[in-house]
Amino acid sequence: MTSSNYATPFLVRLFRSLDTLIALRYSTNYLSSLVRFSTVSKQVLNLNLEVLCTIKSIYPESYDIARAGDDITIDVFCEESADRSEERVRLIQKIEKRQQIFRAKLEEWTAKGCPITFKLDSEQKHQASPKKISKIIKPKNSRTKYEFHERQVLSDLPLLERIKLKQASKKVNNLSDNKQEPLESKLIPIYNVIYEQSPKFNSSKTVSLSVTRLQQLVRDSMKLPVSETDVRRVLFLLAEKLGLRLTVIGETQILKIPQLNRNEDLAKLGSRQVGLVE
Numbered sequence: 001m002t003s004s005n006y007a008t009p010f011l012v013r014l015f016r017s018l019d020t021l022i023a024l025r026y027s028t029n030y031l032s033s034l035v036r037f038s039t040v041s042k043q044v045l046n047l048n049l050e051v052l053c054t055i056k057s058i059y060p061e062s063y064d065i066a067r068a069g070d071d072i073t074i075d076v077f078c079e080e081s082a083d084r085s086e087e088r089v090r091l092i093q094k095i096e097k098r099q100q101i102f103r104a105k106l107e108e109w110t111a112k113g114c115p116i117t118f119k120l121d122s123e124q125k126h127q128a129s130p131k132k133i134s135k136i137i138k139p140k141n142s143r144t145k146y147e148f149h150e151r152q153v154l155s156d157l158p159l160l161e162r163i164k165l166k167q168a169s170k171k172v173n174n175l176s177d178n179k180q181e182p183l184e185s186k187l188i189p190i191y192n193v194i195y196e197q198s199p200k201f202n203s204s205k206t207v208s209l210s211v212t213r214l215q216q217l218v219r220d221s222m223k224l225p226v227s228e229t230d231v232r233r234v235l236f237l238l239a240e241k242l243g244l245r246l247t248v249i250g251e252t253q254i255l256k257i258p259q260l261n262r263n264e265d266l267a268k269l270g271s272r273q274v275g276l277v278e
Contacts, residue, residue: 023092
């Protein structure tokens with residue numbers, strides 16, 4: 001590949017778009033943080049596998065990229081897996097710094113003749129293993145050795161201990177299933193705060209507010225206590241659901257608020273308050 005394949009401004013803009021989108025997904029979809037190429041390629045204009053491999057070749061520490069069946073996962077690059085969750089949260093704060101690093105590495109990469117040093121494993125390698133496994137699978141018996149071993153261990157426990165273990169397991173599962181429910185319950189109250197700040201009377205202007213300022217407005221207006229982390233996550237979720245623009249200026253995240261159509265927005269958010277205006 002030569003430098004004529006992709007112009008520098010194109011690669012810089014595309015990297016920023018991809019970085020911002022992934023950072024937003026980490027902020028809003030924290031229960032399932034894996035970002036899949038099949039999803040982001042539909043949202044980032046001109047993103048394809050060739051461009052993704054080009055970005056990774058320019059900036060090896062940008063992402064961890066790997067095949068996952070018929071898809072590809074894109075995760076934050078991290079040398080220590082134990083720190084990955086923290087790096088995901090911090091990604092949105094590092095967009096400007098990463099942009100500067102990408103520009104510097106792009107210049108170095110161009111000077112070297114634009115070598116493509118990163119290539120994804122071929123699909124054939126990933127398909128070979130399941131074919132071998134399918135020969136030894138016995139369809140008549142779907143119980144694995146793991147399942148049998150787990151039941152054997154449970155059967156060796158006293159009855160009271162087995163009951164306690166089942167109750168604890170059920171409690172953990174319920175907490176996992178309901179983890180996002182508190183955020184959903186805050187969507188409408190926080191939307192109301194944004195709506196109050198939006199321009200009115202058929203105005204074509206937009207109101208720019210920092211996420212920090214919006215956090216303060218939300219906390220001042222809500223009767224129940226709400227953490228800054230929850231407010232930030234809901235703001236990003238609202239931006240994603242309603243198509244609001246989030247930009248980064250320096251280290252400050254700015255939400256661009258246009259004139260809002262309350263009824264349409266509440267319908268998108270699945271609220272029963274459609275038709276009511278506070």
